Amino acid sequence: MEINLAERLKAAGELVSENSLLELTKFVWESDRPFTFPAFHATARHVSARLREWGVRAKTFEIPADGKTMLGDWKMPLGWDCTGALLEIWDPFEERHRVLADRKKTNTAVIMWSGPTPPEGITAHVIKIAGKDDLLARKDQLKGKIVYTTENPREFKRLLVEAGALAVVTCWCRNAHLIPDATFWFNGWSDDPGGWAFHEGDAPLPGMAISPQTGVELDVLLDRGPVKVRIKVDTKYMESTLPLVCGYIDAPLQEEVLAIGHAMEQGANDNASGCAVILESLRVLQEATQSGKLPALKRAVRGILTNECYGTIGFAALNPGILRRVQAGINWDTMGRNQESVDAKFKHHRCPDAGASVADTLMAMLLELAFKPSATFIKFQSEIPFGLTDNHYNDPQIGVHVPYVDSQDRYWHTSKDTMDHISGRTLHTMATVSVAFLHFLSTATAHEALWLAHHTARRYGIRIEELAGRCAAGLDAAGAHKAEVLAATFDQLDYLKDICDKAVMSAKRFMLREERAQGHLALLKLQRHTRRLVDLEKRRLKELAGCEPGAAPQPEGLGELAELRPYKTFIGTPTYEGIPANQKEDVGSAMWNSQLHCACFWADGRLTLAEIVRRVCYEFPAETEQKAAKQPAALAKQFRFMGEHGLIKWLQPGEAIPKPPKPEKKGAESEDAGAREEEVHAPEAAGDAEEEAPAEETN
Secondary structure: OOOOHHHHHHHHHHHOOHHHHHHHHHHHHHHHOOOOHHHHHHHHHHHHHHHHHHOOEEEEEEEEEEOOOEEOOEEOOEEEEEEEEEEEEEEOHHHOOOEEEEOOOOHHHEOOOOOOOOOOOEEEEEEEEOOHHHHHHOHHHOOOOEEEEOOOHHHOHHHHHHHOOOEEEEOOOOOOOOOOOOOEOOOOOOOOOOOOOOOOOOOOOOEEEOOHHHHHHHHHHHHHOOOEEEEEEEEEEEOEEEEEEEEEEOOOEEEEEEEEEEOOOOEOOOEHHHHHHHHHHHHHHHHHHHHOOOOOOOEEEEEEEEOOOHHHHHHHHHOHHHHHHEEEEEEEEOOOOOHHHHOOEEEEEOOOHHHOOHHHHHHHHHHHHHHHHHOOOOEEEEEEOOOOOOOHHHOOOOOOEOOEEEEEOOOOOEOOOOHHHOOHHHHHHHHHHHHHHHHHHHHOOHHHHHHHHHHHHHHHHHHHHHHHHHHHHHHHHHHHHHHHHHHHHHHHHHHHHHHHHHHHHHHHHHOOHHHHHHHHHHHHHHHHHHHHHHHHHHHHHHHHHOOOOOOOOOOOOOHHHOOOEEEEOOOOOOOOOOOOHHHOOOOOOOOOOHHHHHHHHHOEOOOOHHHHHHHHHHHOOOOOHHHHHHHHHHHHHHHHHHHHOOOEEEEOOOOOOOOOOOOOOOOHHHHHHHEEEEOOOOHHHHHHHHHHOOHHHHO
16 A cells, blocks of 8 residues: 555644644743743643643653752753842933843843842942953953853853852843844853753852843943943742653553653743644644544654753653653754744754664655645755754664754744744644654554655665765866775765664564564665665776775774773763863863764764764764864764763773663652652543553553
């Protein structure tokens, strides 16, 4: 039976409601926009209640937010609340009480995790600094002053505290030239310049933000003479929890597919819109499968809303049993604006090559079909390399293949990220793709799995042919170096074949248990096809070059680590948050280093560092030869640092790979404290809920 994705998209699109998506976006945004921990818990309660209305099983897990617990390599944030913040002129006298920023009117006017001031506020002279270099030059002038800067103060917060500054005010804003009246949202206040969340021991420096336009007005006053301001910030720190809301639609198989996105931010687009896409997907799948408008599910569908990164990795660390059932997922981030109004650019990030999957093929094909007829107004880039948000689960130690779709626009992380520019049309397109993706994988059997594997092999075949074509076009210019060019190309062709084999074999996840033995043989035939294609391209290139390939290129700059095998001792991605800032100044932050993340995903003790670096350089091809030459040494520096701090264990040749630690079993009391069941069935069916739910759902 032919599989027609266009018809599946059409069927999903008829079930998705644009009005529902807009309402859900507003629903999540209005609860989340204070970006305090009490607001996050309110969002969890509201979302759970909405899921119950639809008949979707809801459960809220709670992850420590004490500023010190390490889950993976992520240190959990400290809880925080803010009830008000005000910044006003005090001198010159004729401007007294002129308000520069008020949290009641502009929620982003206070830096998240800002420290409190005394109840009467702080009144002091303002001193303007241009940035970090200016701060260092005038450090002795900052004591007892309120610092005003046009730069991002997160980069030098620790220096401000050391200099004795009483508070900081900034007018820095991304895209200030386009939105001068917007106030940027500063969502981190770590003492570490490369850090993010506020942790136990960080300095509680009061901080507020004003718009660039207001910054110009303050500049005018400073040009005329000394200026005093009064800053009042009413905040408090507390040990709390990060809630994680799961919506769960049960199915016969003890397998799941997943949709994940982060709530708990201040923006309507980033990421209340992504949450709306997930919630609408759950609503449609629940109603349509119950009514017969869509075929019944074979695998359960789970939707997760939580805090970005911290909540995601926290859930993986505390609930490994649930994720072992998840076969694949999708990560939605910032889905609600179109290119025409705010220059939105959408991107589909592949799973890392260490976890290549047919799920990427399905997502790419759905997006291509959806955008052509209904969303030509969207700028879209497909199948670009891995980038991090809530897709930690791609780590092979966790084992969930999660493609990631996101966008950015000029209003990102500013006070302008409101409902005013949310596009129902764009949301409808994204939710249609989400429903089709989740339903396809949750109902797939060997027929669909082999179809996906075939298209995966076809798409990799195109990449193989394109690589060989580029080599063929450049052979004439290679001159005496043809053997070296052939060797490098042959090595990369072999790499693409290996990754294609990995992706093709992932299709077994979507076969029924009784189909997998026969399906495995069919997948081996597809792998042979790719092998024959690579051999064909190699023969063609050798004929064109008129010579045999030389030795395969080896990455340089690895030193004594080249032949050692790294073994990652944590799940997820590295952050170095557990390492003092003064010990990592030379290596910088690892938090958003995608190349390092993908290198870590290969660090399972089987490959040498030289083999890992070579693979990552193919996954992230450098734009220039100069950058390509620096990649190996940069990765080796990070791995050496991780080895020194216990994040990597170096295995000598012949040394056995360590066995991963078994997850701790939770007792009844601790499990009840960490998660609370939200009953979703009608009262007469309540007694059946525990019997229907998988083991982790009934804790």
